[in-house]
Each structure stands twice: as structure tokens, then as C-alpha cells.
Amino acid sequence: MEAMEDVVEMTAVSKVYGKGGSAVAALREVSVGLPRGVFTAVMGPSGSGKSTFLQCAAGLDRPSSGRVTLAGTDLTRLGETKLTELRRTRLGFVFQSFNLVASLTVAQNITLPLRLAGVRPDRAWLAEIVARTGLGDRLGHRPAELSGGQRQRVAVARALVSRPEVVFADEPTGALDTVTARQVLTLLREAADALGQTVVMVTHDPVAAAFADRVLFLADGRVAGTLDSPGADSVAARMTRLGAWSVA
Template identity: 65%
Template sequence: MGDNNVVRLDSVSKSYGRLVAIDDLSIGFARGTFTAVMGPSGSGKSTFLHCAAGLDRPTSGRVVLDGVEVDALDEKARTVLRRERVGFVFQAFNLLPALTVVENVALPLRLAGRAPRREEVMAALERVGLADRARHRPAELSGGQQQRVAIARALIARPAVVFGDEPTGALDTRTALEVLALLRAVVDRDGGTAVMVTHDPVAAAHADRVVFLADGRIAGELAAPTAAAVAERMTHLGAWERVR
């Protein structure tokens, strides 16, 4: 798996008691690519994302993130690694309601002990089309606007990789397309890397490739995906899982 991988999982397994959530999984995510991860409910998508992003320790195997072996770090060093190298976009936005838009976007820099420059925060908001909402609080924004703030926050520290956990799950179709276009720009404009867990074939079709999980293992990939091809593969995966 060449050296161009920003994130690499080598033989990663994760168990919770007797439940095996991911099972001997090896995969790499190259710099400048957008990957969607899909699978039936219970296939291990969230566990995979948490292990790849350094949020959770695998039971066995190795995770390398931007050249750093995550499992070799203590909790404090892992927190620093995530803060500096990883951006997160969640379905629930996870903005702090008491903070303004500007303060929410600046938060990762403050947590890292950096004094945010107003121009860099405003540039991040400009990029997601919300510079005019800088002084608003999350409750004053639509769901789509809140997710765009979350993307600006994810990008402010210039991370090596942005992970999305169902980032369009709570949005209407038009707003979801705007958010997906922003994630595509991370890759196409910045040469960044995006990895997104999704259940939506239309969202997945914005990626360069789709990786399918079933029973905690990789059950296939699709390059240059279309929504129809993804939907068909997911139908077969569901059937495959029931047969097994």
C-alpha cells in the first residue's frame, strides 16, 4: 500500500467483549482522494471510522495516520494528533450553542493553544459561504448552515484528513449537495483527503471510490461510482449478509 496513504489500517480488529465489530481489516486512503464507506446496519462502519481517526484503539492491528503510528501514542498524544491532523464532520453538527459561528470555527485553534487570527477564521467562513453569519449563534442558522460551519471548523487547522460520519444524514437533498461539494473541494482544490461514512448512494456517488463493509470486513470496492451502481451493490450486500 504505497507511501501516499494518509491513513492506513493494517490487519485492524476491534472487539467489544464477544462482539467483533471489525475483523482483520486492511485498507489505505491516499492523499488527494475522497472515499465513501458504506455497508448494512451493524457492518462496522462507525467502529472503522473511530479506529481510523484515532478516536478508539483497535484490539489488534495497526493504524498509521499521516505517518504516525496512532496505537503507539498515549491518550494525550493521540488527542494532540487528532487536533492537528484530523477534521471531523458529524451528522449532528456538534457545534457549541453558546458560542458564535466565529467562536465555533476558531475553537480547534484555541484548544491547540493558538491564538486564532481573525482573517484565517473569516477566510474559512468565506469558503463555506457564511462570512455574513459570523456573529450568529448556531440556533439562528438552518441545519445546512450549521453543517457548513462544522466544515469550516474541521478545515481551520488544515488537517491531513477529514472524516465525515453521515455528514448529510440530517439534511435535505439540495443542502446535502452543497455540503458534498464542499467536501469535494477539500480534495480537488486543496489536495486533501476525505473519508465519509454514509448510507446514501447519491452522497457516495460524489466520492472517487466506495468501500463496502459487511460483518466487519471489506466486501468490495467501486471506483468512479454512480448512485445506481452503489444502490445495486448495497442491495446485494444486504442479501449476501442475510444468506450468511
């Protein structure tokens, strides 16, 4: 893959939970860059550190040691208030459980990050996001009136509405059927291709990973390699080898 500017850089990042004999190292000296405008999938066996990787990269959790920077801003040096402001304005999030506000309409859920930041929506950009996610006829509905796939599309639209530098997605298709999962993955693919977003997705599914530009593999809290232009079969083969390694 052609070298590109890294929008997120992790330098010697370690994360340890607990102390003494009960301490568990979730990440061990991880150094990696996440390029601007590139869709990266993060994979690994159970317990490999995937979720911790995403949480540290996104400033949702603080590393025990090491440094995380977002376009030159050192997240590890920011206080909680500054981190919250940064996540609200410069990052977007998509989770398996959707995390929509039940009392708000689709339109209100999509624009919630802007409202919290005290920013008026860019109407042209909002219209483009709504059109791309196919939610034009659902803007007045509430989450309970939507299918799982529609809820996840609302979550994707909400993640994109603030024009974030990075969109982080944690198992975004885990609760969806195959057809709906493909629709959501296509939206994330378009976010990278058409909108120039950096997308970082944690997944266990080789088919989902094949939508990415590259796959970053983790094992035992360490980077265990990358795969550019991944196919589902090649991802599955690499995961099989990693699984054998982690058990050995």
C-alpha cells in the first residue's frame, strides 16, 4: 500500500489491567500508524487486545504507558474534559449495540454530537449523509420503530455528521444479518472512498474485514502482522494461524 500520512499514531502503547499477581497485559508495546483516508480492520483471536486497541486509539481509555496522537495532538496528555471535547468533534463512533437515544428521532440522533458541541448542522452535508445512508424517509421515526440495520445506519450517519478525522467501529455488524451487514460495511467503505474518512473497525469476521484496505492482526496484545488488499479467504487463513499460535 502506498505510504500515506498517519492520522493516528500509537507509540509503544501498553495497557495493563489490575496489579501484582492479578495483572493482565491487554496491549504490549504496540507501535502502529493508522493512515489518513484508509479503512483498517483490526482482527485477532479472543483476548488478543482488539477492543483495548480501539479504546486506547480513540482516547476512550488511557494506556498504562506509551503515547497516542491524533493528527499531532497527544491524547495521553489531555485531561478528561479536553478528551471529551475532542471525541465529540474530531472522532466518530459506531458500536455493535447502536447506542441510540430512544426518546430522540432519527434526525435528532444523527445531529446529537453537533448539538452537544453547540454547533449548527451543515445542512448540505447532513443531506448528503442522510442520502448516503438511505434514511430520508425515516428522519421522524424513533429507534424502536426501526430495524436493526436501520438503527446501525443511523449510528453510521451520526458518526459521520461532524466530519470526524477518524471513525472507529467496534464490531458494527455483529448484531446484523448478512445482507444488512453488507449494507453497513458498504457505507463504511464509501466513507473512506468518497468522503475521505479514516475508518478503523474491530471485527471477528473475515468477510467484513475484506471490505477494508488492510487488516491489522493482533495476538497476545502485540501486533502480529498486516495484510493489504485483503480477501476473506486470506484473512481466514491468517486468523487460523494466529489462533494456533495463541493456543500454543
